[in-house]
Structures are given as C-alpha cells and as structure tokens.
Amino acid sequence: MADKIYVLDTNVLLADPNAIYSFGDNDILIPTVVLQELDSKKSLMDEVGRNARYISKQIDKLREKGKLHEGIELITGGIISTQLHPQDSIVYKAFNDDSNDSKIIATTLCVQEQNVDKEVILVSKDVLVRVKxxxxxxAEDYLNDKVLSKSDDHYTGVTYLEVDSEDINVFYSEKKLISPEKYPPNHFAILKCGQMSALATYKDGFLIPLYNYNEKEYVYGISAKNVEQRLAIELLLNRDIPLVTISAKAGTGKTLLALASSLQQTHEHKFYSKITVSRPVVPMGKDIGYLPGEMEEKLRPWMQPIYDNLEFLFNCKDDAELNNILQGYEDIIQIAALTYIRGRSIPNQxxxxxxxxxxxxxxAKTILTRVGEGAKIVLVGDPEQIDHPYLDAYSNGLTYVIEKMKDQKIAGHISLVKGERSPLAQLCADIL
Structure with missing residues (x-):
C-alpha cells in the first residue's frame, strides 16, 4: 500500500509529460481542473502544446483499464486517479479567490483530509503555488526533470591545478604530463606554480598542450582577452569536436567568439559551407506570422543581439552599413528561426x-539530431538567466546537453567567468 499521494500541478505535466511514472509505487492524483488546463493548451503548436497532447493521450490510454475517478494501476505499482475540486474550501476564503491554483490547493487539502493515514504532497513547478x-x-518542486540537483556544481570544463615547477618543465619539454586524475574528454587544465603556468587539455590519461590556437593569433579580427576565452576558441576551432557548449554570464563574449570562429572557418578557410545562427526567443514550433512584415523584418527584433555582434566584428557604424556588408555574405550567413528546424538535415554548416x-x-535534442555530416554546432547561453516558465538552471536544455555529453569525445564545454563587455556590465552581472 502506497505511503504517499502526489497531487500534480498542470505545469509538472507540461514540463514532463511522463511525470506520472516518476513517483515509484506511490499514488498519483490529478485534479480535474488540471485536465481542463491541459485541454486549453492542446492546440498550441509549441513544446507546451506537444506535451499537453502527449499526456492527454497517455491518460486516455489508461482509461482502457477502467475509470480514472475510481483509480487505475500504473506500471510503477501506484494508483492514478482524478478528483473534482471542492466547491467550498477554506483555501478560497484564505486567498479570496477560486482561481485554478486555489482549486488545485483546495483539492490537495481535501485529499489529505480524506487520507489522514497517508502523506499527501502537492507537486508544482510554480514557486508561488508552493508558497501558498x-x-x-x-508542497514540493518537481525534481525529476532536473539534470543536476541544487547541491551539484555545474560542469565548467576546466580544472585549476597547483603543481610543482618540475611538472610544468616536464609538460613543456615532453609535450605531455601524466594527469593526476581522470577527466572527461576535451577537459581543460590550467597548471599553476607561482608565476609559471601552462594550458593543457586532457587526453587518454595525459595532459597535453593546446593544438589549435596560438596566443598571438587573431580570430576574425579579435583575440582572447582572458584564459577562459582562449580555451573557448580552442574548442571552437577544433574541427574534431562537432559539439561545443559555452555557458557564461552576460558580457563574457560567448556569442562574439562563436560568430568570429564561424566566420573564420567558413568565410576564410571554407571548412563549412554556411553559418546558421538562431535563438529560441521565438518559441520552437510557433509561427512568427503574428509580427508585421516579411520574415526578415519579423526576425530582426529577436535577433538584434546577433546583429550587434556582427556590427562589432565588421566594425560598422550603424545598421545600414551592416546591411550593406551582409548583402555580400548572404550566401554564407543565415539567421533563422528555430521554428523551421524540425525535420531538416543540416550538413557542412x-x-x-x-x-x-x-x-x-x-x-535541444530536436536541434542536435538535425546536425548533418561535416557540420559543427555551438550552444551558448547563461543557465542562470532563464526566461522559459517551466525551466530553471538545473533543468534547461543547455545544462542537459552539457551534463549528458561531457563524457563524449566529440563534445567539449567551457564556462566563461570574466566579463569583457565593460566594468559596469561585469559588476551588474555579478551583483544584480
């Protein structure tokens, strides 16, 4: 007999449509108001709509075994059921409303009163619902969709090692040093001994020198301003690493470095046929037709940060000058909406x-599975700056890719720390 009953909020099912199978042999209860909210989301053509349709089909399939309001056994051993919200509850009086959130809390309280021998827990990704x-x-947060727990550190891709001067001398003379421990492939190490230092990357039990980037080189007119940027360029220029992830706060140069590296390898060296740049500000799957103008005009406000970086790289004075320059690059640079990436195969880009x-x-999986032969993909972002209502620093797609792919030889990651936009930008990123 289950010891706990978990009452699921709508946002849990929209974030993870398989959430009903994530609570072991404990019982699951879905308030009927949650079913109504799911129904209102089914017509959306984005990730939320897809998940609403998926969980709706799952619930309908369970109905083949019996009536949901009477309870149906799950493959996990628990019982899933639905329950109407009470018409009169102290919850409505306390908050002076009968909103859907209040109805879900009221339903949970009613279930607790009916099951005094069990622990009833409301699971919600909405902070204010948990507070109320x-x-x-x-009330608890839903943790099964998180790649990391809040006590875990995000993978940075680099380790700072205090070593003896002899170790650094051996590293420079023999071009390798036995690693003190095992690291993921393409992991970086910064060796320090007083004023002596060396940059290394991990390979097969050894720390070896960087091989793609000379400190004095410029990458499409820019050079690294700090050690982490130099390591990022190492990954960006390495054609043997087709998947690169860069996480950092605003102003650390992550997007600028990615664009500069792409232009050097595509425009100058011809390693790739085209550059495709996009951002998930326009939700995947949702059309941009509600904005006025042609597609390029619609995308321009969303993609302005990309144009700002290109303006800097091309040393333009204004948008008009940039537009004139980009006309000569129209066969090379494509700034596109993620809306249209599903179903595509993108080789040599x-x-x-x-x-x-x-x-x-x-x-994230949809995008990465579109990458074709000879292509390189770079994901950049700040896991601490989430705009999506159902994501956080521990459950977003960037963190997911970093953690799941860090042990693969074809992937590399680096976290940038120091802001280079301006002292003001760095200060605000740190303390605001």
Missing part, C-alpha cells in the same frame, strides 16, 4: 544557437 500551499498542505538556456530538453 505551505499554509495548508506539503557551422550552427550557432544563442540563448540555449531557454531550450527545453526535447528542443
């Missing part, structure tokens, strides 16, 4: 996905 619930019932922290895990 604390007055009446136990350098692909940049900016603001990747606003991707869901499913969207």
């Amino acid at each position: 619930s604390d007055m009446f019932v136990i 350098f692909i940049i996905i900016d603001e990747a922290q606003n991707l869901t895990k499913h969207e």
